Amino acid sequence: MDTSRSAVEELIWERIALIPDPEIPVISIVELGVVRDVQWDGKKLKITITPTYTGCPAMHLFVAEIKAAMHEQGFDNLEISTVYAPAWTTDWLTPEAKEKLRQYGIAPPVMCSEDSDPFEMPPPVPCPRCGAETTTLVSQFGATACKSLYSCNVCKEPFEYFKHF
Ligand SMILES: [Zn+2]
Known part of the structure; x- marks a missing residue:
């Protein structure tokens, strides 16, 4: 984990961590490893995401949820970019997420x-x-x-x- 995050970025990570995965509601999109980066320069908020797999229909749901949550927090100058490389892998699932999956069946x-x-x-x-x-x-x-x-x-x-x- 990046230790150079600002307090604002830390709060944004916490807020995004409340957004559940649309397919597996017990884990958040942060635990899923979809959110790669959050950058706040004092004026503009940049969020970088990597889709779980090509053509994942849940992807635009993530984006819409992130946008709604950020507008709610007052971040209107928002840019969400999608990066495909390196490709998402299930290795990015946190150990907590794997345990939650198991408990979910x-x-x-x-x-x-x-x-x-x-x-x-x-x-x-x-x-x-x-x-x-x-x-x-x-x-x-x-x-x-x-x-x-x-x-x-x-x-x-x-x-x-x-x-x-
Ligand atoms: Zn069994």
Whole structure:
């Protein structure tokens, strides 16, 4: 975390951290790692965001929410820019966000090795409910493209897995 933030920037980060992810309301867009930078020069507020994945329909929702929250705080001279590089990865999810996902019933992304082989078997996804490691992939696509559907071999409950990418 950047320690050179001004008090105003600190307050803005706190306010943005109250905005929930439109798809997973238990985590905020800051915990999701979407908000990359906040700069306040005394006149103009610049916020930089990186979309979670290309074509994410939730992206303009984030922008609208940030704009509304900032106008509410009196920041009318606002510029929101989107950067695509480096691309967002699930590694940017904070450990707190991963724990919240698990409690919400969604298995958080499992880290892959640095030089992951695309033909390699995906790592086992533990069941978010009972912690069992024997789970079965039911479908590559869950409710959204970034999640897959699994079923636990122990408690027999289906659950969603937030894919690592
Ligand atoms: Zn289970």
